[in-house]
Amino acid sequence: MAGFLKKIMNYGRFTCPFCFNEYAKDAVKYVCPDCGEASLPVTSAERGKPSIQCKCCGRMATIRLCPNCGQYDRQMPEEAKGVIPASVLDGDGSLPFCIIGVSSSGKTNFITVMLHELSRVPELRIALSAQNKYTRDVQRENCTNIYENHIPPRPTDPTELGDRLKPQLWQIKNLMRQRFNNTPTYTFTIYDGAGEDHTERLDPTSPICGYINASRAIIITLDPLILTNLRRTIRPDIRRNSGASEGDTTSAEEIVNSVAAYIKAARGIGTNKMLTIPVAVVLTKFDTILQLDSLPESAVVRRPSMTLVNGKVNMTEIAQVDEEIRSWLYDIGEGSFIAALEANFRKFYFFGVSSYGEPPEMQGSVNETINPHRILDPVLWLFKEERFID
Ligand SMILES: Nc1nc2c(ncn2[C@@H]2O[C@H](COP(=O)(O)OP(=O)(O)OP(=O)(O)O)[C@@H](O)[C@H]2O)c(=O)[nH]1
Ligand SMILES: [Mg+2]
Ligand SMILES: [Zn+2]
Ligand SMILES: [Zn+2]
Structure with a gap:
């Protein structure tokens, strides 16, 4: 309605x-x-x-x-x-989503595999179609690299896009909600920037800030391999093969603070006020974390996703995973990042996803079998927030 x-x-x-x-x-x-x-x-x-x-x-x-x-x-x-x-x-509206995260935090892999999976969930019956050549070309190139050439997609080039932002434009239909000859249709736009965009170029006049401000939801990617207290516990070859991003947790905290500060300035919201825009905080490369003992054996986040049951999003599962990741972050002494989120955003959930399912066996390669873990959880939650799905 x-x-x-x-x-x-x-x-x-x-x-x-x-x-x-x-x-x-x-x-x-x-x-x-x-x-x-x-x-x-x-x-x-x-x-x-x-x-x-x-x-x-x-x-x-x-x-x-x-x-x-x-x-x-x-x-x-x-x-x-x-x-x-x-x-x-023609559509019923648009769902602009923005993905933010430092270089090499796994944004492009996450988007590519997520889109690849999205229309393949039989329970969901979502029809996705690229709306322009750029969108088609980008997705095709990244998919070919990951699924056929078994190499990671090229790092996103911050200069290639110039001053103008080129979001991917998808048309998305929910076939489950088809009534007579009317199917809810939205323009689903995703902006996959270069890591540098969010660290060096986050000034209020930049196009990226315009996009963030127009977004209905924000996805922040965080590479857990940058967490200082984790470094010791992860084998160096796994870190290397998984393209551990540079920087440390301060960069994640800084990103949260600067994104929040910008949206507040752009919307004329006081600095001490909370933002209502939903934020999915996505811990990428979670395959590397699943190998650790610090994450309890019985954790729900270890199991294959049950977030979608009978075509409906199960909020209990999302809340459980969020809770597990938060307490795990506190346990390993990396909870300070959570405070920055709590101070700015009213609605955010943590997600643990892996685009590949396992760490690459060799540096600069992607394994033959791609077995994504919980890759759709963040977008399922955001689609539910937007009432696009149940
Ligand atoms: N173990 C593991 N490694 C991953 C996964 N996804 C990505 N990586 C590694 O992380 C590297 C960077 O991933 P990208 O998706 O290119 O990161 P990005 O955030 O788009 O980086 P920029 O475009 O430079 O900002 C890849 O080359 C992979 O080696 C994953 O699911 N598991
Ligand atoms: Mg990229
Ligand atoms: Zn003419
Ligand atoms: Zn315009």
């Missing part, structure tokens, strides 16, 4: 997935690929359409541009900037 109300209230408006501003659908410019002219919709029948008739040559103007950040490039139409996919105009 909430979704329906929201739909009526947002009727005629959309949020640009590149500059994050809200505009009237009538303001979308339609560029004709034949003559390059831009037309605006004039009749109500034209508004929000995938294409309209070019006012200049009469052929179909199929390229929809954001009224603010759209720029058409005839030579490279696929690279044109601010091209709005149809799902953004």
